[in-house]
Amino acid sequence: MAGLVYDLLLYIPISLVIFFFIVRTSRRRRLRLPPGNLGLPFVGETLQLIAAYKTENPEPFIDERVNKFGPIFTTHVFGEPTVFSADPETNRFIVQNEGKLFECSYPGSISNLLGKHSLLLMKGSLHKRMHSLTMSFANSSIIRDHLLVDIDRLVRLNMDSWTDRIFLMEEAKKITFELTVKQLMSFDPGEWSESLRKEYVLVIEGFFSLPLPLFSTTYRRAIKARTKVAEALSLIVRQRRKESNESAGERKNDMLEALLATGDGGFSDEEIVDFLLALLVAGYETTSTIMTLAVKFLTETPLALAQLKEEHEEIRENKMMGREGLEWSDYKSMPFTQCVVNETLRVANIISGVFRRAMTDIDIKGATSSPGNVFTPFGGGPRLCPGYELARVELSVFLHHLITRFSWVPAEEDKLVFFPTTRTQKRYPIIVQRRN
Numbered sequence: 001m002a003g004l005v006y007d008l009l010l011y012i013p014i015s016l017v018i019f020f021f022i023v024r025t026s027r028r029r030r031l032r033l034p035p036g037n038l039g040l041p042f043v044g045e046t047l048q049l050i051a052a053y054k055t056e057n058p059e060p061f062i063d064e065r066v067n068k069f070g071p072i073f074t075t076h077v078f079g080e081p082t083v084f085s086a087d088p089e090t091n092r093f094i095v096q097n098e099g100k101l102f103e104c105s106y107p108g109s110i111s112n113l114l115g116k117h118s119l120l121l122m123k124g125s126l127h128k129r130m131h132s133l134t135m136s137f138a139n140s141s142i143i144r145d146h147l148l149v150d151i152d153r154l155v156r157l158n159m160d161s162w163t164d165r166i167f168l169m170e171e172a173k174k175i176t177f178e179l180t181v182k183q184l185m186s187f188d189p190g191e192w193s194e195s196l197r198k199e200y201v202l203v204i205e206g207f208f209s210l211p212l213p214l215f216s217t218t219y220r221r222a223i224k225a226r227t228k229v230a231e232a233l234s235l236i237v238r239q240r241r242k243e244s245n246e247s248a249g250e251r252k253n254d255m256l257e258a259l260l261a262t263g264d265g266g267f268s269d270e271e272i273v274d275f276l277l278a279l280l281v282a283g284y285e286t287t288s289t290i291m292t293l294a295v296k297f298l299t300e301t302p303l304a305l306a307q308l309k310e311e312h313e314e315i316r317e318n319k320m321m322g323r324e325g326l327e328w329s330d331y332k333s334m335p336f337t338q339c340v341v342n343e344t345l346r347v348a349n350i351i352s353g354v355f356r357r358a359m360t361d362i363d364i365k366g367a368t369s370s371p372g373n374v375f376t377p378f379g380g381g382p383r384l385c386p387g388y389e390l391a392r393v394e395l396s397v398f399l400h401h402l403i404t405r406f407s408w409v410p411a412e413e414d415k416l417v418f419f420p421t422t423r424t425q426k427r428y429p430i431i432v433q434r435r436n
Contacts, residue, residue, distance in 0.1 A: 034083055036065065036074030044076025046210070062086055078107050079210060094356055098382045099124070105357035108211035109219060113203055113226050114281070115274030117267075127382070133262075134279070134386040137183065137255050143393050144328040146253065147183060151397050152325045154178050154189065159401055165411050167427040168295060172288035172398070173197070179394060180283030184255045184276055185236060196232055197284070199225040204285055226277075233273045241269070255279070286350055287391045291398050292428050294344040299410060299430075304340065311336045312403045326397055337396050345377035350422040408432045 039045040052061035062084065065073045071086045085091065094102055103123050106114070114120055119130055136142070143151075158175045177197045178189045187193055206222020213220040237256070244251070244260050251257050259272045267275070298305040315330050378388035385391075402408075411429035416422065 034072045034074050035069040036083075038074065038076040038081060042079060044079075044081070046077045046079075049077050050208075078109065078208070080107060095383070098356070101359055101362055102356040103359055104355065104383065106355045109209050110207050110355075112211055113206055113222055114278045115230075115270075117271040117274035118278030119275060120278050120282075130275070131382065131386055133258060134255070137258070138387045138390040140389055143390055147390065148326065148328060148331070148393065148397075150182050151179060151394055152401075154182065155394075155397050155401050156324070157189070159405060162406070162432050165429060165431055167429050169288065169292040169424055169427040172291040173284065175398065176288040176291070176394065177280070177284045180280050183283070183390075184279060185240075186252045186254045186256075192232075196229060199228045199232075200280065200284060201225075203229060204281065229277060230273050233276055234269055237269050237272050237276075282385070283387060283390075287394055289350045289422055290341075290344055290348065290391065290395055292424060293348045293350070293416075293422075294340060294395060294399065295402065295408075295430075296414070296424065296428055297344055297347060298340065299408070307336055308340060308399065309403050312400050315400065316404050326400060330400075331393060331396055334396050334400075337399060338392070340399070341392055341395055342377075348416075348422060349377075405435060406432045407435060 037045070039048075049061055065075065065084065066086050072090070073084055075082050075084060098104075104121060104127070106121060111121055119127070119134060122130055138147075155175055158171060158178070162171070174189075174194070174197070177200070178193055181187045181189075181193045181196070202221050202225035204222075206216075206219045206225075209216045209219040209222070211219055213223060237260075240252075240256055241260055244257070251261075256272070256276065259267055259275065298308065311334060315326075315333055319330070378385035378391075408430045411431050412426065414424045414426045414428050417425050
């Protein structure tokens, strides 16, 4: 693959890499590209990919082409000629060479919806600076001293309303969205946050669609929803900026305050809105999916569920009378819970992927990388998910209160689907019963 040029784009899931590239036909003939099939003009094999990912088993799309062409093959999806790699070592090599051989780049359907100032699209020193800022609001000490109390409170508050039949995925989405809004902007749950969440659902549905509003109803809805979300966030940013300028009193300890207080001229309202919008997507969609699938997998694995119950019952029994809320010492007393988290991440593979652009011609086949650790559920390198520890804490707290407060059974059979995001087909309905 030495002939890949600078305008190559790449998409890297945990077990899969997709290279998006744009080259003139004459140029492509001179490149040593992997074998494959570009499919129909413009559409390529997009329809086959979408059809596969709308089923409970999307792997045949990959497996059939790997068997025919090998672990690295050429196709054409979402309007771009594309190279897929099913080689974990290649994926790891790409992640490790962020900023050296590869840089972040996304197709129009995602970049247009996230906004040009989102953390996902930043590069170089600006990305490094903003990634560090984001991690500073989600490290272990911040979670322990500030965030854990809100995580615990909001999880219990949501569960207080659970009765009989619930859609677990919907409830998990409410929890994670409310937590993210609280951490970013210090808003407690209410009509405003729920209205914003419903618009986010439409935005996310547009991520993996052709970015053509005239031909794609899904993308057209997503663009309208994105406008509404941006308007709502802009109003909050303007209000907080005014408060910051007029008051010298106590400031809120959240991400928005940090963005407003950034020196060197600071950020514009548009930049802050794009930044917050992307973080809301990251904190909302993935963690809620992991919560749902952890419960689904546990329900289907009674021995693991029994062991998890034993761990959390012991934590509850050791707490002082009337102290229902979890503390940091409780979280650090959940070793089997962390095994459940890791296995859920491994089996579910919820992140569809991240995108990269090759900065130069690269001989992928000749690259050497370590075969030891290819389990990277939170990415790696400079693009390591800044909220990886926060996601673990949120899931652990969620499982604790679910297991110690409820028993449940599935209301009906439900299956996994993988497009446009990983989720259960019927939002995982369960019948819950409160424990004494």
